[in-house]
Amino acid sequence: MKEAFHGSDVEKIEELYGIPAEEIISFAANVSPLGVSEKYLQGITEKLRSVERYPDREYTALRKALGRYCKAEPRHMIVGGGSSELIGAVIKHKKTPKALIIAPAYAEYERNVNIAGGEADYYYLKSEDGFEFDIDDICGALSPEYDILIVCNPVNPTSTAVASKDIERLLDKCDELGIVCAVDETYIDFADEAYDVSPLTKKHPCLFVIRSMSKFFCAPGLRLGFGITSNESLLREIGENKDPWSVSSLSNEAAILMLSDEAYIKKVKKYMSEERDRICKKLDELKNTGISYIRPKANFVLVRLPGHGPSSHELFERAVRERMMIRDCADFRGLDETYIRFCFMMREDNDRLLSLIKEAYT
Ligand SMILES: Cc1ncc(COP(=O)(O)O)c(C=O)c1O
Incomplete structure (x- = not known):
């Protein structure tokens, strides 16, 4: 079944996939992973x-x-x-x-x-x-x-x-x-x-x-x-x-x-800007798989999937099974099932998601 999920719909994921909401990392809600001040x-x-x-x-x-x-x-x-x-x-x-x-x-x-x-x-x-x-x-x-x-x-x-x-x-x-x-x-x-x-x-x-x-x-x-x-x-x-x-x-x-809380504001800005650069470098390394991306200015990135391998929805499902929720962008006007979006979470979680994406297309 195909459903359109808002990035915060972890309860809906729990209901449909039987995965407890608190175990899911939302790469789809575009919320900073650093917690409150x-x-x-x-x-x-x-x-x-x-x-x-x-x-x-x-x-x-x-x-x-x-x-x-x-x-x-x-x-x-x-x-x-x-x-x-x-x-x-x-x-x-x-x-x-x-x-x-x-x-x-x-x-x-x-x-x-x-x-x-x-x-x-x-x-x-x-x-x-x-x-x-x-x-x-x-x-x-x-x-x-x-x-x-x-x-x-x-x-x-x-x-x-x-x-x-x-x-x-x-x-x-x-x-x-x-x-x-x-x-x-x-x-x-x-x-x-x-x-x-x-x-x-x-x-x-x-x-x-x-x-x-x-x-x-x-x-x-x-x-x-x-x-x-x-x-x-x-x-x-x-x-x-x-x-x-x-x-x-x-x-x-x-x-x-x-x-x-000025120290907190500085910390979040620094983390996000460093993580954005790091993730771009990692995505650059995936070029030979046919994966491309739009250079991000915010805390999330739009990724274009290659013609071969899983569609955006299939990748979404693969990631959900690994307790990671990405945004399948097929329902955005002007995009299709070759686009996904994910936001930058904690470094080790980002690496886990990037490995899953790499594996899906190599
Ligand atoms: C572009 C954009 N505007 C507004 C909102 C809503 O944000 P808020 O929680 O401030 O209502 C979102 C939430 O995802 C968003 O992506």
């Missing part, structure tokens, strides 16, 4: 009683901490229940939105456009260009009929990214045409600073940046994301479309602790 673990017990009060409706202290972390103005920020809530809120801020989505893309964008009764068109990054952005070509695909352009940067699932200096032409065009440009930066903390477009929010009112604490801070259960824009009316409309207290008092306190 020590500062959070030490400080949170003092904050347990915070649930006795409603959170500050304006989340002033949290926005200040987030603003310091990502060098944005707290007054330009809005917090929500994961980047998921903000993705939904920005797409739904207009009734029946007409959206242009850069694909391959995270499926939630399309789902939210559908919920809003809107219509989605796709601009496909091309495999022959290594899924790199051709900004002039994307500008050519924009027209005043669109309400929103949705870009993931770095892109899930390709792990390619557009540099902030290159995206400016696109933002100029969106400003000119009155199109909201939503840039989902859920994976930006793993990438080089040059890819972060959030500093451009001050200059471009069309820009709405979406960020998350789920992946880099190893805290998907916190359900904390945030949005950044200098566009006051957009910020107000998004705020009106979401629940007033969607971030709990405890998540509020937890995030402030996590964001203050």
Whole structure:
């Protein structure tokens, strides 16, 4: 049986394959393997009683901490229940939105456009260009009929990214045409600073940046994301479309602790950048098997399987039997059963997965 799995569906794997969820290493959820910050673990017990009060409706202290972390103005920020809530809120801020989505893309964008009764068109990054952005070509695909352009940067699932200096032409065009440009930066903390477009929010009112604490801070259960824009009316409309207290008092306190742990932030950045380089070298060594990959900018890599040997689904099943869950990318628009994606976990686990892949194609 073929099923599409989200990277966090380990319980579904348990049900279908009979493998206990806690034994499965998820190479599909794109969450850092390094665990939560020590500062959070030490400080949170003092904050347990915070649930006795409603959170500050304006989340002033949290926005200040987030603003310091990502060098944005707290007054330009809005917090929500994961980047998921903000993705939904920005797409739904207009009734029946007409959206242009850069694909391959995270499926939630399309789902939210559908919920809003809107219509989605796709601009496909091309495999022959290594899924790199051709900004002039994307500008050519924009027209005043669109309400929103949705870009993931770095892109899930390709792990390619557009540099902030290159995206400016696109933002100029969106400003000119009155199109909201939503840039989902859920994976930006793993990438080089040059890819972060959030500093451009001050200059471009069309820009709405979406960020998350789920992946880099190893805290998907916190359900904390945030949005950044200098566009006051957009910020107000998004705020009106979401629940007033969607971030709990405890998540509020937890995030402030996590964001203050500079040593932890440095450690995760260093580990991921070293592991990314190491894994690329190992993948380069597999070239003679016909395996290729897109050079990753985030904490995961898109791998193209050779014509011979197992399909993406067959490889997924082989890996699951070894208690490793990878992402079969066959259900992504613009990809097929020759693509898989996996994120970088602990070194010895990554090596185990790479050996399994090597064995499958030699
Ligand atoms: C591109 C992208 N955006 C948003 C999300 C949702 O993240 P959050 O946990 O912050 O809601 C994910 C989760 O996989 C993702 O891959």
